[in-house]
Amino acid sequence: MTQPIIELRDIRKSYQMGDTVSQVLQGVSLTIYPGEYVCIMGPSGCGKSTLLNVLGCLDQPSSGHYFLGGEDVACLNDDDLSKARCRNLGFIFQSYNLIQQLTVLENIEVPLYYKGVPEQESREIAIRLASQVGLSHRLHHRPTELSGGQQQRVAIARSLANDPLVILADEATGNLDSKSGQEILGIFDDLNKAGKTMVFVTHDERMVGRCTRVIRLKDGEVDRDERGAAADRYTGITGTSVRPHAADSSAPDHTAEGVAAALVHQPVLS
Amino acid sequence: MFSLAAHPILRLAVSPQHMWRSIVLGSKSIWLHKLRSMLTALGVVFGVASVVAMLAIGEGASHEAQEQIRKLGSQNIILESVKPSDNQGPAQQTRSMVIEYGLTTRDIDQIRQTIPGVSVVVPSRIISEYLWNESLNVDASIVGALPIYPQMRNRRMLAGRFFSELEQNERLPVCVINQTTAARLFPLASPVGKSIRVRGFYYRVLGIIEDESQRSTGESSGGNNKSSNSNSLAQLIIPFYTLMDQYGDTFFRFRSGSFEAEKVEFHDAIVRVNDVNAVVTRADAIRHLLARNHPNEDYRVTVPIELLRQAERTKRIFSIVLGSIAAISLLVGGIGIMNIMLASVTERTREIGIRRALGARQTDIVLQFLIETVLLAGAGGVIGVILGLGIPIAISHFAGVTTVIKAWAPTLAFSISVITGIAFGIYPAMRAAKMNPVEALRHE
Numbered sequence: 001m002t003q004p005i006i007e008l009r010d011i012r013k014s015y016q017m018g019d020t021v022s023q024v025l026q027g028v029s030l031t032i033y034p035g036e037y038v039c040i041m042g043p044s045g046c047g048k049s050t051l052l053n054v055l056g057c058l059d060q061p062s063s064g065h066y067f068l069g070g071e072d073v074a075c076l077n078d079d080d081l082s083k084a085r086c087r088n089l090g091f092i093f094q095s096y097n098l099i100q101q102l103t104v105l106e107n108i109e110v111p112l113y114y115k116g117v118p119e120q121e122s123r124e125i126a127i128r129l130a131s132q133v134g135l136s137h138r139l140h141h142r143p144t145e146l147s148g149g150q151q152q153r154v155a156i157a158r159s160l161a162n163d164p165l166v167i168l169a170d171e172a173t174g175n176l177d178s179k180s181g182q183e184i185l186g187i188f189d190d191l192n193k194a195g196k197t198m199v200f201v202t203h204d205e206r207m208v209g210r211c212t213r214v215i216r217l218k219d220g221e222v223d224r225d226e227r228g229a230a231a232d233r234y235t236g237i238t239g240t241s242v243r244p245h246a247a248d249s250s251a252p253d254h255t256a257e258g259v260a261a262a263l264v265h266q267p268v269l270s
Numbered sequence: 271m272f273s274l275a276a277h278p279i280l281r282l283a284v285s286p287q288h289m290w291r292s293i294v295l296g297s298k299s300i301w302l303h304k305l306r307s308m309l310t311a312l313g314v315v316f317g318v319a320s321v322v323a324m325l326a327i328g329e330g331a332s333h334e335a336q337e338q339i340r341k342l343g344s345q346n347i348i349l350e351s352v353k354p355s356d357n358q359g360p361a362q363q364t365r366s367m368v369i370e371y372g373l374t375t376r377d378i379d380q381i382r383q384t385i386p387g388v389s390v391v392v393p394s395r396i397i398s399e400y401l402w403n404e405s406l407n408v409d410a411s412i413v414g415a416l417p418i419y420p421q422m423r424n425r426r427m428l429a430g431r432f433f434s435e436l437e438q439n440e441r442l443p444v445c446v447i448n449q450t451t452a453a454r455l456f457p458l459a460s461p462v463g464k465s466i467r468v469r470g471f472y473y474r475v476l477g478i479i480e481d482e483s484q485r486s487t488g489e490s491s492g493g494n495n496k497s498s499n500s501n502s503l504a505q506l507i508i509p510f511y512t513l514m515d516q517y518g519d520t521f522f523r524f525r526s527g528s529f530e531a532e533k534v535e536f537h538d539a540i541v542r543v544n545d546v547n548a549v550v551t552r553a554d555a556i557r558h559l560l561a562r563n564h565p566n567e568d569y570r571v572t573v574p575i576e577l578l579r580q581a582e583r584t585k586r587i588f589s590i591v592l593g594s595i596a597a598i599s600l601l602v603g604g605i606g607i608m609n610i611m612l613a614s615v616t617e618r619t620r621e622i623g624i625r626r627a628l629g630a631r632q633t634d635i636v637l638q639f640l641i642e643t644v645l646l647a648g649a650g651g652v653i654g655v656i657l658g659l660g661i662p663i664a665i666s667h668f669a670g671v672t673t674v675i676k677a678w679a680p681t682l683a684f685s686i687s688v689i690t691g692i693a694f695g696i697y698p699a700m701r702a703a704k705m706n707p708v709e710a711l712r713h714e
């Protein structure tokens with residue numbers, strides 16, 4: 001087996017609220033390998049976002065070990081955590097979280113700026129990614145001039161800019177209508193098919209059909225860890241099955257298909 | 271690569287290109303809120319303008335003082351006769367009276383005899399007459415002086431020579447004229463060797479002396495009725511004894527249209543003190559002596575070296591006044607900037623969270639906000655310098671005060687604005703950087 005990308009060992013997270021201590025994560029252990037498409041599900045308040053923040057090096061666990069790409073990040077200082085985020089992680093948020101005063105291109109360039117990629121090169125990467133998510137005609141627009149689906153595509157392009165080990169998404173389609181949600185999910189599928197490791201937090205049971213693995217949390221613990229419907233793809237038994245549950249989703253529109261194809265044929269930032 | 275300070279948050283390791291991009295980003299952000307930025311920078315604008323103006327006026331005051339001392343001589347004490355102004359009683363009574371005032375031989379003799387360390391006393395007398403060269407004439411002052419006069423007054427000879435000790439003692443009818451006289455009476459030819467007629471008496475011209483430079487403009491306010499000031503007026507300088515022969519020991523001036531007459535022995539005299547350090551004490555002694563002889567204060571004592579002190583005082587007062595304005599403006603301006611930056615940090619909490627999530631270190635956030643503050647303050651500084659350069663020019667123009675703008679003054683003032691930016695920007699920037707990324711992302 002290959003080296004795991006993410007390995008959590010007994011991760012605990014508690015918040016001090018006045019006198020009471022609330023235990024949010026109560027010993028989560030899990031291992032994620034390259035190319036997996038992991039879906040984290042569970043009832044509201046069970047600690048999904050908290051876990052994703054820990055995975056994203058935005059938050060430090062109260063105890064436990066977290067190996068990201070072989071490096072124990074649970075004991076890093078703030079600067080090194082920033083560097084870990086900068087090099088290894090891509091974020092996609094429910095509310096897009098684009099910087100309002102920057103254009104599409106400039107938003108995509110933000111991670112490259114902090115990575116220290118020279119201006120010229122970073123501009124080229126941003127233009128390529130923008131066209132890959134189908135926004136070549138919106139390069140100099142500001143987020144307020146874009147639809148939700150378009151904004152989320154910018155966010156996807158941005159998350160890919162620094163060629164991260166893993167992409168973390170917290171209810172990435174939560175703010176979208178079902179049509180543009182499907183388009184976004186189509187892009188995710190194809191990213192995964194192109195080899196990207198994805199960790200996805202969602203309430204949407206239909207996602208089970210798309211991912212290779214489903215982790216169900218309950219009260220801050222891993223309740224169940226099961227294979228997703230697309231697990232075949234991951235294990236490589238039936239590589240031909242492109243979209244096993246395509247039947248239950250409305251057909252993705254052609255733009256999304258095109259985008260997905262582009263992403264597959266030309267692996268992003270190899 | 272460079273590093274700013276030892277504090278971990280400030281440990282900056284940034285390449286010049288990265289720095290440049292940060293500056294461009296910062297400028298854009300400031301430009302986004304033009305009006306707000308302008309109002310915010312206003313305090314710094316006034317502060318910096320005051321600094322520039324203060325330095326220009328201060329430098330101007332000392333420059334002017336030094337200029338005067340150069341003209342009047344730092345070892346000199348200048349005594350002048352002043353017509354008493356307000357102690358004359360009803361005008362009707364004085365109509366037919368002879369007004370007698372000013373320095374007398376007795377004063378000069380007493381100074382010579384009782385004040386130690388005083389080397390030369392040069393008395394001079396000024397008389398108003400018409401000078402003639404053939405058909406050309408000019409209304410001029412005739413000055414009776416000693417041969418040392420040019421050195422004492424720091425006036426250069428432009429042509430020919432001054433009269434000698436011998437000519438003085440022989441009471442010869444020789445003279446030296448100033449530029450103005452030369453230009454008026456001898457517009458075409460050189461006057462040296464020619465003669466000038468005054469009331470049927472001829473004086474041979476020995477040389478041309480430069481015009482008397484403008485004396486102190488506002489500082490010496492002893493008398494308000496001074497008649498002997500001869501700024502760029504025509505002058506005829508003759509040996510003192512020659513003048514005594516011609517016009518007697520005293521001088522009468524009859525005012526046309528009235529019976530009033532003036533009797534003045536000396537219009538002015540210069541006392542040279544051998545030791546520069548003793549000038550002030552000798553001046554006090556002379557003031558005492560003259561105060562005893564002249565209860566009606568019909569004289570004035572000017573001590574050039576005291577002008578320097580006066581200038582220092584002026585400079586200090588301006589420094590205190592404008593310095594306080596500058597300090598208060600900069601403080602208020604700085605607080606204004608800090609206030610706006612704190613608001614801006616709160617307003618942009620979400621952006622900070624996003625940037626942190628995308629890999630920005632605390633240092634990057636500090637840098638981002640600090641650059642914005644410094645750009646804001648620096649822009650205020652530039653406007654302030656421009657304004658500050660205008661103030662001294664306006665003051666010189668309207669108030670006649672000399673101002674001197676040294677090259678380092680705007681540089682210093684601009685640096686102050688940048689330092690203000692850093693000083694008041696560091697706290698908001700740190701606050702932005704210290705935010706918890708998760709909470710910042712959740713911020714609405």
Ligand SMILES: Nc1ncnc2c1ncn2[C@@H]1O[C@H](COP(=O)(O)OP(=O)(O)OP(=O)(O)O)[C@@H](O)[C@H]1O
Pocket residue numbers: 015016017022024043044045046047048049050051
């Ligand atoms: N900063 C905090 N301080 C105190 N308690 C917190 C904090 N952040 C989260 N919690 C608590 O941790 C628990 C889990 O929160 P979390 O946001 O991870 O839930 P979630 O699974 O993402 O829920 P949802 O599906 O509604 O987004 C909640 O009970 C919440 O109140």
Ligand SMILES: [Mg+2]
Pocket residue numbers: 048049050
């Ligand atoms: Mg959540």
